[in-house]
Amino acid sequence: MxxxxxxxxxxxxxxxxxxxxxxxxxxxxxxxxxxxxxxxxxxxxxxxxxxxxxxxxxxxxxxxxxxxxxxxxxxxxxxxxxxxxxxxxxxxxxxxxxxxxxxxxxxxxxxxxxxxxxxxxxxxxxxxxxxxxxxxxxxxxxxxxxxxxxxxxxxxxxxxxxxxxxxxxxxxxxxxPRTVSLAGAAAGVIHDLEGQSRNTLSEDDMSFHALREYVPGDDKRTIHWKSSARANKLMVRQFEDTRRTHTAVSLDVFGPHWDTEQSFELGVSVLASFGLQVLRDSMDASLFAGARTLRTHSARALLDDSSRIELPNDQGERLEPRNRRSQATDPASRIAMDAPTCSLAVVITGTTQSRAELSEVAKTLPVGARALFLLCEDGAKSVVASRGQVSFASLGALEDLGRVLRMAVVA
Known part of the structure; x- marks a missing residue:
């Protein structure tokens, strides 16, 4: 040209x-x-x-x-x-x-x-x-x-x-950063817009669960009159709590958690790829990189903010041990503070932490949210393991991200 x-x-x-x-x-x-x-x-x-x-x-x-x-x-x-x-x-x-x-x-x-x-x-x-x-x-x-x-x-x-x-x-x-399309690959991870059901019961929602006896204070609009007539006592409808899909993705910018600069660049690309996919699907999303919140109103704004992400030690800042890190820079704590109602919590980090340490980190994520830890190591073999609602996935190449997400759904 x-x-x-x-x-x-x-x-x-x-x-x-x-x-x-x-x-x-x-x-x-x-x-x-x-x-x-x-x-x-x-x-x-x-x-x-x-x-x-x-x-x-x-x-x-x-x-x-x-x-x-x-x-x-x-x-x-x-x-x-x-x-x-x-x-x-x-x-x-x-x-x-x-x-x-x-x-x-x-x-x-x-x-x-x-x-x-x-x-x-x-x-x-x-x-x-x-x-x-x-x-x-x-x-x-x-x-x-x-x-x-x-x-x-x-x-x-x-x-x-x-x-x-x-x-x-x-x-x-x-x-x-480089990005890949996750169309179809994230369908089982990033849920549909209608919301996903939880085991928490609610007095007013869309997913009907069961009937129970009326107690003072219940909303009279939830009374089921036909069942009340048969039981000869007031019965009210009870629902399962549902919520709109909200994806929260947080990138770890703590230098010691990354083995190489290439692995960190892989993590940035994963963050940007997730962000672009939720934008294409018109879903609610919160994207974090340490203390920085990435803009999600447009793809260009998201990618521009992704270009600014740096490790703190690249800026000459003093690194602190994990137990002294502020909640504003800890990826899991950041999700818990700023996206407490998310349905999917994705933490992108390096491979220097053990699974036991990551399991402790998972306890700080919002209750009820599905958790996915993506451990980025340039050139590593992609492996997925799950423990209840928490999945751990090793990622060695950006091109494998879609396959790893599909594996996380099956695991």
């Missing part, structure tokens, strides 16, 4: 570039040595010191003069896509237009991309001339990549003095 067909509209540029002048420590040192050389040379009559001091001062002056010049640019930063999947090619362009009445001298264009920086040589531009630079952004890892700002730089060859003008704001490129 030609690049021109993928390049989107430019984001608004700054009305006036933000200017900044920086002088390197070497420039200050050269100026100081130059002054010392002139003073000492003239005092002691040493021509060599005078020559060296003069040379250093001339270099500093030339460096300063090289940054002089007015930049009358209009700079547009364009990204072909602001949301891509891992591995997809992401392109962009920088358009520099001379809006002044005079030609502008050559300069250097710098573009921050993530933690790196790209540099482009900007030639002399005649009035009303435009120069375009194309660039590609690597998307080998799920992340949110900052693209920009775009700066024009004037500096001397030795880097003593530098003047830069910032022309655009920073843009964000969302690299979404």
């Amino acid at each position: 030609p690049l021109s067909t993928r390049v989107g509209s430019a984001r608004p540029t700054l009305k006036a570039g933000r200017r900044s002048l920086s002088v390197s420590p070497v420039a200050y040192l050269a100026a100081g040595l130059g002054v010392v050389g002139l003073v000492v040379g003239r005092t002691l009559g040493w021509v060599e010191f005078v020559a060296a001091g003069t040379l250093l001062l001339v270099l500093v002056v030339i460096a300063g003069l090289s940054t002089i010049g007015r930049s009358s640019y209009q700079v547009d930063l364009r990204l072909g896509e602001y949301n891509v999947k891992v591995g997809e090619r992401a392109f962009g362009s920088i358009d520099v237009h001379n809006v002044g009445r005079r030609s502008v001298l050559p300069a250097r264009i710098e573009l921050n991309v993530g933690r790196g920086r790209a540099e482009f040589a900007l030639p002399m531009l005649a009035p009303d001339a435009t120069h375009t630079e194309l660039f590609a952004v690597p998307t080998t890892r799920r992340s949110v990549i900052g693209v920009g700002p775009v700066k024009s730089v004037r500096a001397d060859a030795l880097g003593l003095v530098r003047r830069e003008v910032t022309w655009t704001d920073r843009e964000e490129l969302f690299v979404h």
Whole structure:
């Protein structure tokens, strides 16, 4: 596909570039040595010191003069896509237009991309001339990549003095995780919208259970008059409690619970795949990643939030033992606090915890909810085991997620 067909509209540029002048420590040192050389040379009559001091001062002056010049640019930063999947090619362009009445001298264009920086040589531009630079952004890892700002730089060859003008704001490129479709595979796990029956009895619901004798305080609308006439006493209808399907999926972001970064990326992909499926099926869902709650009003918002998920130790935070972790970051406690009425609770974690530890974790999940623990380990064999209402599944590849869910239903 030609690049021109993928390049989107430019984001608004700054009305006036933000200017900044920086002088390197070497420039200050050269100026100081130059002054010392002139003073000492003239005092002691040493021509060599005078020559060296003069040379250093001339270099500093030339460096300063090289940054002089007015930049009358209009700079547009364009990204072909602001949301891509891992591995997809992401392109962009920088358009520099001379809006002044005079030609502008050559300069250097710098573009921050993530933690790196790209540099482009900007030639002399005649009035009303435009120069375009194309660039590609690597998307080998799920992340949110900052693209920009775009700066024009004037500096001397030795880097003593530098003047830069910032022309655009920073843009964000969302690299979404890989996902798979769970259509049909999750049918036995994510229940239908009519609600599932529970063993709890209720006075008012849809699923009829039995008749019982009337007691003071019962709703008179539940009286079954025909049965009351036959029994010669008031009888009321009793129902089984049902509830609307609500799926809660929580990703463990506690670093020691994950053996490798690849396993954690697998966990993020599982979380996003679950989220997309419940969105397609128009079901109620709550998605958590540590203390973060993922937006579920649209697929794009969900995937954008998935791109921001990181392990705390990647952010330089101090890791705490499990018994000191806050409920806001514990995956099971998070479900119990923020989705207490869920019908399905899915906890996505690594494989460094034992089944006994996970069984203890399951006790904190909402009562009556079906629990599924997905243990992600890149390259591992997929195995499923169940203990009552709790299922444990090992997952080694994202492509096996559908099969693992079907196995969890049978187990």
